[in-house]
Amino acid sequence: MDMLTRQFWPLRILLLLLGLSLITPMGTAEAKKRRRSRMGRLLVDSMLDGAKLYINGKLVGKTPFDKPLRLRAGKHKLKATKPGFSTLEFEIRIRSRRTEKLMLDLVPYSGLVRFKTNIKKAEVYVDGKLLGHTPLIQEVSVGDHKIQIVKEGYNDFIAEMNVKAGEKHFVEASLTLFKDFSPEVLAMQAEAERKAKENTEMKAAALAETERAALLTSQGPASWTNDWYKQWWIWTIAGAVVLTAVTVPLAVSGGGQSGLDDHSPAATIHLGL
Numbered sequence: 001m002d003m004l005t006r007q008f009w010p011l012r013i014l015l016l017l018l019g020l021s022l023i024t025p026m027g028t029a030e031a032k033k034r035r036r037s038r039m040g041r042l043l044v045d046s047m048l049d050g051a052k053l054y055i056n057g058k059l060v061g062k063t064p065f066d067k068p069l070r071l072r073a074g075k076h077k078l079k080a081t082k083p084g085f086s087t088l089e090f091e092i093r094i095r096s097r098r099t100e101k102l103m104l105d106l107v108p109y110s111g112l113v114r115f116k117t118n119i120k121k122a123e124v125y126v127d128g129k130l131l132g133h134t135p136l137i138q139e140v141s142v143g144d145h146k147i148q149i150v151k152e153g154y155n156d157f158i159a160e161m162n163v164k165a166g167e168k169h170f171v172e173a174s175l176t177l178f179k180d181f182s183p184e185v186l187a188m189q190a191e192a193e194r195k196a197k198e199n200t201e202m203k204a205a206a207l208a209e210t211e212r213a214a215l216l217t218s219q220g221p222a223s224w225t226n227d228w229y230k231q232w233w234i235w236t237i238a239g240a241v242v243l244t245a246v247t248v249p250l251a252v253s254g255g256g257q258s259g260l261d262d263h264s265p266a267a268t269i270h271l272g273l
Helices: 002-037 183-219 232-252 256-261
Strands: 039-045 052-055 058-062 069-072 074-081 088-094 099-103 110-117 123-126 129-133 136-141 143-150 157-163 168-173
Touching: 039 088, 088 099, 110 143, 110 157, 123 136, 129 136, 136 143, 143 168, 157 168
Parallel strands: 039 099, 110 168
Antiparallel strands: 039 069, 052 058, 052 074, 074 088, 110 136, 123 129, 123 143, 143 157
């Protein structure tokens, strides 16, 4: 018996392999059929383009979808998003061999607005609320809004705009320097200009005087022959000469005190003081 078993062992292996080759395709087909029986389809319909759809946390595409999505039967978590629109999250049940229809609609709530000015760090207000400083990119709710951009020392920029959901908007403001033309301010400006002009003239005169003094210093001291009649010692010498000329005749006219007393009235010289 053991010998017969050993003789027919190879034959038994061959028959087993042949049987497996016949059974496996049938088993595979059956497995596929069972898997298909556990699948369903989801038909997504939406009037909104570009909305992302996530199923069980995995991105499956954007609206619109050309054909139904194949999903395993059971519960699935769905999530739809688009910038400027509310996020939609919900749960759906897929039934085996059935097609479920889904109407996907998101509620619009904001648009993206970019604020830009020729002067940096200008304050941006939307409906009286400060959003930030330029340059600025900010979501703004859908609808009509009043835009105000201000900067100290510049005229305010004021405008109105209509924000559409999911769209990009651009606000470019050119701020100009602020000028007050009231009489009081004009008078102050005129006074400031007058003082500035006087200061300029005084500085110019002081500079001219400094340059003249420097020029005289560079030429050296004036010669004593220049303007000789203005020198004090010339007139001192001249006065001494005149005094001598008067005194000498008086001394020659007599000797001693008696001579002075005896002179004739005609010879008397009167000096007026």
